[in-house]
Every structure is written in structure tokens, then in C-alpha cells.
Amino acid sequence: MDVVVRGLNMKVNDNLEAYAKSKLDKLDRYLPNIAEVRVDLTTQHTKRGEDLAIAQITIRHSRGAILRAEDKSSGDFRKAIDSAVDKMYRRIQRFKGKRKRKGAERFIATVEELSLAEEIPDVAPYDEEIPDGIEALIERRKDIELAAMNEAEAIEQMELLGHNFFMFFNGATGEINVIYKRTTGGYGILAPRTPA
Numbered sequence: 743m744d745v746v747v748r749g750l751n752m753k754v755n756d757n758l759e760a761y762a763k764s765k766l767d768k769l770d771r772y773l774p775n776i777a778e779v780r781v782d783l784t785t786q787h788t789k790r791g792e793d794l795a796i797a798q799i800t801i802r803h804s805r806g807a808i809l810r811a812e813d814k815s816s817g818d819f820r821k822a823i824d825s826a827v828d829k830m831y832r833r834i835q836r837f838k839g840k841r842k843r844k845g846a847e848r849f850i851a852t853v854e855e856l857s858l859a860e861e862i863p864d865v866a867p868y869d870e871e872i873p874d875g876i877e878a879l880i881e882r883r884k885d886i887e888l889a890a891m892n893e894a895e896a897i898e899q900m901e902l903l904g905h906n907f908f909m910f911f912n913g914a915t916g917e918i919n920v921i922y923k924r925t926t927g928g929y930g931i932l933a934p935r936t937p938a
Contacts, residue, residue: 743770743779750784750926758783758819765827766799773834775804783819784926796926797822799830806937809833812925888918896921897929
């Protein structure tokens with residue numbers, strides 16, 4: 743399992759990279775078939791003048807599921823990494839504990855993976871009941887009319903609505919996109935792509 747540590751708008755020193763890798767090198771014991779582990783480290787300036795250290799961990803599973811955990815700490819990357827790892831253990835526990843639902847097979851652990859995986863220490867078993875049928879999980883459906891617009895117009899519309907995300911028809915690409923606010927600042931675009 744390869745762990746990649748990246749600094750966003752900062753340089754990650756060797757000690758911090760080694761610390762992050764040492765905290766994450768056991769993940770495949772708890773969740774086999776991990777394709778990739780990435781740690782993104784960045785800082786965020788606050789109005790109070792202190793900088794927040796942010797650690798975001800992303801696991802890509804071999805079947806396509808993506809697990810992500812993030813934490814912030816007042817200037818201490820090691821604390822942020824520790825907390826993000828603890829959150830990731832809970833995400834893994836949830837992934838392993840999900841019951842099979844039609845159409846969601848790649849987002850649950852297989853029997854083989856569960857038999858190979860060790861129990862995560864100090865994490866309560868995931869036992870959330872999943873209601874029968876997907877309809878029980880969806881509380882609201884909303885039909886929206888998509889007007890063609892560019893990305894700048896979509897950002898403006900999202901801000902006017904006061905939302906953290908906005909779905910729109912991108913006139914430049916001819917696709918439906920989702921624009922969203924990133925917790926580290928700025929915006930992101932989700933564009934559809936089907937697997938090859």
C-alpha cells in the first residue's frame with residue numbers, strides 16, 4: 743500500500759511526512775484491497791489571527807469506493823493527522839459494517855475482505871440499521887430546471903442561494919456539473935466521467 747503525503751501551498755518536511763506515513767501504514771490491515779492512500783496537508787488563516795493545520799486523508803478502494811476524513815487543529819499538524827486517522831477508522835468501520843443494498847455493492851466490504859481484515863482497536867463496532875429499500879433513506883426529492891451557464895455564473899448563483907453546492911448545465915462543456923465550496927477555501931467542480 744502506497745501512502746502519498748502532499749502539502750497544498752506549503753512544503754511538507756521529512757519528519758512530518760514520516761509521521762503521517764507511520765500513522766497510516768497499518769490501514770490495509772483493517773481494510774484490505776486499498777488502491778491508494780493520500781494525505782493532503784494545508785493551513786487555513788482565521789480571522790482571529792491563528793493558523794489552522796488541516797489534514798485530509800483519502801482512501802481509494804480497489805472497487806471504486808472513496809473514504810475521506812479531515813480534521814483541523816490550531817497549528818499542530820500531528821494533532822490534525824491523529825484526529826483524521828481516528829475519523830478514518832470510523833469510516834472504515836462503517837464501510838465494513840454496511841449491509842448489502844441493491845446497486846451499492848462496490849461501497850460495501852465483501853465477505854473475503856471482512857475475513858482478512860483485523861478489528862480496528864478502540865473503535866466501537868458499526869451497527870447502524872439500514873432501512874429496507876433506498877426510498878427509506880431519501881427524505882426529499884427535488885426537480886430542478888437547469889439553465890446553461892458558465893462556471894462564474896454558477897458560483898454567483900450558488901452564493902445568491904446561500905448553498906455550499908450548486909448543480910448546473912455547463913454551456914461550455916455540454917455537461918451537468920456540480921460546483922461546491924471547499925472547506926480549505928475556493929471552489930471545486932464535479933464533472934461526470936464514466937469508468938472505462
